[in-house]
């Protein structure tokens with residue numbers, strides 16, 4: 611713990627690069643002599659799968675800032691990563707179903723921590739259920755097996771509100787409750803949660819997991835999910851001042867803004883093991899209906915209009931909770947959100963308008 615503290619202290623220090631590292635070495639050296647104890651100086655060596663996705667492309671820069679560029683290996687199946695990923699650290703092409711390649715990278719970079727983000731989301735999962743099972747579960751199984759073999763210190767895997775189903779209580783859904791999803795994505799999330807728990811109890815592998823609500827972000831577009839409407843609507847409101855929503859106006863789901871999500875992942879992964887009673891946590895920041903989101907956007911863009919044409923994603927949304935209880939996360943590792951509907955909407959519109967102006971200065 612003390613080494614993590616020292617590492618964080620040096621990286622937060624205004625000095626950068628070599629100066630920060632020198633300071634870190636000096637501080638750990640000093641601590642060693644002061645306590646006369648054998649300090650294990652361990653900096654995490656992190657591998658992120660699915661690093662170019664909606665979450666990965668914002669999590670990788672944050673992890674690099676915190677743990678050092680050279681200690682965070684970004685991987686994804688895509689051959690053309692954006693420059694902000696390649697300029698700041700190592701990028702490796704990885705199909706997470708290729709066990710041999712995954713093991714090669716783990717050996718090559720002496721990986722200690724994995725953030726396993728590669729996966730297929732709910733709407734795509736309903737179109738290709740076999741593929742969703744294969745990718746979501748078989749890749750997780752490989753990561754866990756390699757974690758056992760190479761003694762990983764920690765594994766993060768995102769579950770989802772999709773782990774709940776039509777028989778789950780819909781409002782303020784408890785952390786420990788009925789898990790009977792009726793989507794393949796949900797089936798993979800429940801199975802994955804059970805696998806993580808199994809590896810924890812059976813092998814002592816430190817696995818940590820959160821059930822993510824819909825994630826709203828301004829940097830990387832999302833794709834293949836049911837909650838995508840809550841992101842698309844902002845892009846369309848700014849570009850065309852109208853949006854056709856694929857769920858009805860009364861559809862209410864738990865949501866979170868990306869800065870809160872990034873913060874929560876960092877907090878969970880840094881949490882003191884002895885305080886954790888769970889390994890799978892509900893996590894949320896707000897719940898709103900599609901109509902409430904439209905009204906909030908109209909406060910900033912008064913001529914924005916929305917119409918509703920529910921498609922197959924409506925029944926997926928209807929099977930999920932309207933709001934979830936994340937008190938276990940708040941009690942066990944101090945989770946606290948910053949962004950509610952109003953703050954998130956204001957920030958999204960400001961960020962997207964700024965980006966639009968940079969891309970089209972004449973608009």
Ligand code: AKB
Nearest residue numbers: 731732770835836837
């Ligand atoms: C999806 O809509 O599939 C995801 C999720 C809630 O897990 N955003």
